[in-house]
Amino acid sequence: MKNHRIPLAAAASVALMMTLAGCSGTSPSSSLAGGTAETGTPVSGGVLTVADADQPLSGLDPVMAQSFNSKRLAAQFYEGLLSINADGTELLPGLATSWTAESKTEYLFTLRKGATFHDGKSVTANDVVYSLKRIVDPATASPYASLYSIAAVSAVDEQTVRVKLSSPQASLLRLLAQPWSGGIVEKDWTESHSAAERKTQENGTGPYRLKSYAEGSLIETVAYDGYWDAPKPYIDQVNYRVIADESTLVQSLTSKSVDAGQVKQPTSVQTLQKSGLTVGKTAATGVQWMAMNTLDGPLADVRVRRAFSLALDRNKINQISTLGTGQLSAVVPPGDPLGCTVDASTPYAAQNIGEAKRLLAEAGTPAVTVSIKVGSNNALAIKAVQLMKEQLSAVGITLDIQTVAFEDLVSSVLSDDWGADMVNLVSTLNADASQYVALWFAKGSATTKVEDAKLTTLMTDAKSVPTTDEARKAAYQKTCDYVADQVFMVTPFAAPTVNDVWSSSRLHGFTPDVTGTRLFLKDAWVSE
Amino acid sequence: MTATLTDPTTVTPVIPATRSGTRRRPPVGLLVGAGLLLLLVVFSFVGPLLRPFDAYASDSTPLTGPNAINWLGTDDLGRDVFVRLAVAARASLVVSFFAAVIAAAAGTLVGLVAGLWGRWADAGLMAGVEILLALPSILLALCAVTVFGGSVLTVTLVLALVALPQFARLVRSRSLELRELDFVHSARVSGIPLLRIALRHLLPNTFGVIAVQFANTAAISILLEASLSYLGLSVQPPTPSWGRMIYDAQTYMSTTPWLAVAPLGTILMLSIGWGLVGESLSARRRSLI
Numbered sequence: 001m002k003n004h005r006i007p008l009a010a011a012a013s014v015a016l017m018m019t020l021a022g023c024s025g026t027s028p029s030s031s032l033a034g035g036t037a038e039t040g041t042p043v044s045g046g047v048l049t050v051a052d053a054d055q056p057l058s059g060l061d062p063v064m065a066q067s068f069n070s071k072r073l074a075a076q077f078y079e080g081l082l083s084i085n086a087d088g089t090e091l092l093p094g095l096a097t098s099w100t101a102e103s104k105t106e107y108l109f110t111l112r113k114g115a116t117f118h119d120g121k122s123v124t125a126n127d128v129v130y131s132l133k134r135i136v137d138p139a140t141a142s143p144y145a146s147l148y149s150i151a152a153v154s155a156v157d158e159q160t161v162r163v164k165l166s167s168p169q170a171s172l173l174r175l176l177a178q179p180w181s182g183g184i185v186e187k188d189w190t191e192s193h194s195a196a197e198r199k200t201q202e203n204g205t206g207p208y209r210l211k212s213y214a215e216g217s218l219i220e221t222v223a224y225d226g227y228w229d230a231p232k233p234y235i236d237q238v239n240y241r242v243i244a245d246e247s248t249l250v251q252s253l254t255s256k257s258v259d260a261g262q263v264k265q266p267t268s269v270q271t272l273q274k275s276g277l278t279v280g281k282t283a284a285t286g287v288q289w290m291a292m293n294t295l296d297g298p299l300a301d302v303r304v305r306r307a308f309s310l311a312l313d314r315n316k317i318n319q320i321s322t323l324g325t326g327q328l329s330a331v332v333p334p335g336d337p338l339g340c341t342v343d344a345s346t347p348y349a350a351q352n353i354g355e356a357k358r359l360l361a362e363a364g365t366p367a368v369t370v371s372i373k374v375g376s377n378n379a380l381a382i383k384a385v386q387l388m389k390e391q392l393s394a395v396g397i398t399l400d401i402q403t404v405a406f407e408d409l410v411s412s413v414l415s416d417d418w419g420a421d422m423v424n425l426v427s428t429l430n431a432d433a434s435q436y437v438a439l440w441f442a443k444g445s446a447t448t449k450v451e452d453a454k455l456t457t458l459m460t461d462a463k464s465v466p467t468t469d470e471a472r473k474a475a476y477q478k479t480c481d482y483v484a485d486q487v488f489m490v491t492p493f494a495a496p497t498v499n500d501v502w503s504s505s506r507l508h509g510f511t512p513d514v515t516g517t518r519l520f521l522k523d524a525w526v527s528e
Numbered sequence: 529m530t531a532t533l534t535d536p537t538t539v540t541p542v543i544p545a546t547r548s549g550t551r552r553r554p555p556v557g558l559l560v561g562a563g564l565l566l567l568l569v570v571f572s573f574v575g576p577l578l579r580p581f582d583a584y585a586s587d588s589t590p591l592t593g594p595n596a597i598n599w600l601g602t603d604d605l606g607r608d609v610f611v612r613l614a615v616a617a618r619a620s621l622v623v624s625f626f627a628a629v630i631a632a633a634a635g636t637l638v639g640l641v642a643g644l645w646g647r648w649a650d651a652g653l654m655a656g657v658e659i660l661l662a663l664p665s666i667l668l669a670l671c672a673v674t675v676f677g678g679s680v681l682t683v684t685l686v687l688a689l690v691a692l693p694q695f696a697r698l699v700r701s702r703s704l705e706l707r708e709l710d711f712v713h714s715a716r717v718s719g720i721p722l723l724r725i726a727l728r729h730l731l732p733n734t735f736g737v738i739a740v741q742f743a744n745t746a747a748i749s750i751l752l753e754a755s756l757s758y759l760g761l762s763v764q765p766p767t768p769s770w771g772r773m774i775y776d777a778q779t780y781m782s783t784t785p786w787l788a789v790a791p792l793g794t795i796l797m798l799s800i801g802w803g804l805v806g807e808s809l810s811a812r813r814r815s816l817i
Contacts, residue, residue, distance in 0.1 A: 247781070267779045320590055320605055376761070379779070383605060386766040387586055401764050405674060 046526035051261035059199030062183025063142040075517035078204035080182030088337035088514035105165040115228040118209040125155035130187040144181040171432040207233035207522035233522035260502035266323040278504040280512030282496035283335030284327040285429040290490040293449040303363040305487035309348040310356035311395040318493035321383040329494035330480035338433035340480035347485035356395040371400040372422035434463040561804025575614025583615040616768035628746040630688035635695020643703025665690040673761040691745040743806025
């Protein structure tokens, strides 16, 4: 067990950083493909105006793009060796046209001919070697470094790159398919620009290149005419305006002063749909984690935890809190490509008041008070805990709700003493499914309030299964079910954390994707 | 000798004295203000009894408009807005009243000590008061609630602290004026302890200014409490408060505006009620001087 301690703890801290990055600005989320792409003949030209709530907080350098707003723009400028389809279930060619797993720890990638960086230079094997080494180099301090098990990267020839792993890594190809966690950069350009310059400048291979960057107001991008997938992108120019306030953003969309944007609130979605705008099908990646301190206090007794879980009517909580936009969720949200499902077979997930009372009586605590800290900015969670309080009171559990500033909540989670029996955070789409569980249950992590050997084993197995996505998904489902059985946390629902909205009279052929970063904007076109 | 130790209050009237021989009708503003306050007090206790709903139970369809069953509709969790509005009135009334009481008591004490003792006591206490005054009240309240947590008690104490300087300055000013009057001089010359002079001679003569400031403080406290509730830093959910109800309603403003209008109306009523009482007392005091 000991050898797993440090990697899992490190993964937990990365997961928390990413979760917090999402919460502090906008949240990484997803939009399923769902056949929203429009058929028709693409037309080149035109200008698209997009409204975003914020600008890149962690800059444009792809491997440093930790916040969602950075990923969202980096996805237009940079590409990985591979790419993913809209719902994130399939790996596709990217800057590599093919790849081969020579063994569990060795991969060969054949590079695409004709791909160039925005300064016109060709993508070479040396650039790829440099990029991958740079990600895992501690000097880079990339938030994605700890997710890789790369031991060596070498150029076999001008078009082929070999990657050797120190141990089997199930998530390797998926990480290489995301423009941020696997973004390929040009060696000379990167070394000749400082970290500060790389925050507001770019030289990627993506469909769009940066035209201007006005801090806090407007980012202009233009189509890269040397893009390898010509005639894409079809839209000549995409302007990203900053509209921080969601109600203003909604008004801008309904008045057609902007063509597309992303909203968070279910009520905004309803308003925009009524106004005739198109809302992309979304994936529920924002799970409401209500983590329990199982080491101390009333929740140290599994019978109390199970009674807590049995008291909840999850369907009602989900329906009322998310206005039907959410889904029942486990610790890994259903919107993730490797997400877990919650159904009738999920342990202690269906409401059973009688059994809950019996368990509490058996535990010798027919009346118990449980405190929970919730971020004052998390509207969905505040709704949910109020409903939970009402439902829990029916079995004799008093839920003491403490709404605190987000910063205080983070301090609590990171400290040894939560200051409450439960804490609530909301997830974002993670680079790898292992991060969802590592945040809360990694042995040795400051955020962990669970000690369970079986859980640690399940997590380790799920992370290292070097087979298909189906096998990985099954491994995470097993982990999720065990968490539900022991009620290490309660996850009443997961909701989309952002929703893509656009005017279908202006923007055509746009397919939202699971990452919410507009990966397929290059396929879309505009009409006047 | 015994004559010199006689309490001069027995022979010195409270200043300003009421004009003798005339009975004044209470001003209309005072009646309306007191009426509004009374109405809200009655509403807070009787309101929940008028409808068969629990303020905390999500037992109706969410976001329904005003109708014969849910007189003011339901909120986003399906709770009856009318009942929650009535229950929330208790918190607002309690916070505004007790914040003003505590601020008046503490501020008066500070003002009396500073005004009567003078010198270092005056300089020290007033420096503290000036510091409190220099701090933006909402920021001070935010910091305190963040540190000590949001609850009715914390918010009440914080609002009292914010209002304390006004009372202290008013009472000190009045004390400085009174201590130069003959009956106070007589008392001091007679050897009556300062504490007794403060309680028996100065305090009764500051009631006028305290009453006016009390009403104003209560009115301002309601707005501050609503602001803190709006920021999620006052009473904790699911306990209803008017400010929190407005905060929760803002995302539904375009589709269900009554959710915000109802608590906004009651905040205005309570604020206007206290404001009218304060203004009427102030006008009455001016007319008596």
